[in-house]
Amino acid sequence: MLAPLKDRSVLARSGEDDDPEEDTETMLRNALREARQALRRAATRGVRQTVALTNDINRLSEENRQLRQRLEELENGQSIVALGQQLMALRAENDALIAAARRVCDLNHGLRTAHGECERLRAAREQALDHLQTGIFQNAHA
Numbered sequence: 001m002l003a004p005l006k007d008r009s010v011l012a013r014s015g016e017d018d019d020p021e022e023d024t025e026t027m028l029r030n031a032l033r034e035a036r037q038a039l040r041r042a043a044t045r046g047v048r049q050t051v052a053l054t055n056d057i058n059r060l061s062e063e064n065r066q067l068r069q070r071l072e073e074l075e076n077g078q079s080i081v082a083l084g085q086q087l088m089a090l091r092a093e094n095d096a097l098i099a100a101a102r103r104v105c106d107l108n109h110g111l112r113t114a115h116g117e118c119e120r121l122r123a124a125r126e127q128a129l130d131h132l133q134t135g136i137f138q139n140a141h142a
Contacts, residue, residue: 073079
């Protein structure tokens, strides 16, 4: 294998000697160097593409796994069962809210009734006080 050329001035001087064998050797060295550089670039590009494709494969595999799991859940009816359970829980909560609303209405009605009774008792008390004061006033003047 040829050793890399460290001093480029040797190449410049070789052209002065007009030795066709050295020109051919120089051209072959240059061609070999360029071929090696091209191979390195191609290898680097290939490695980058391989890494990118591997990452894509991993990402797509994970997406595929998730979709298969979701499909299996749908096929097994697990989603429907879960929705049914949620519906039952919401119905129970709704029934409890309806019962609480009825109790509030009943309490409100009872409160209005009690308020009316209080007003009636107040009026009766006022009337009794007026009647008592009138009786006391009449007894005092009699």
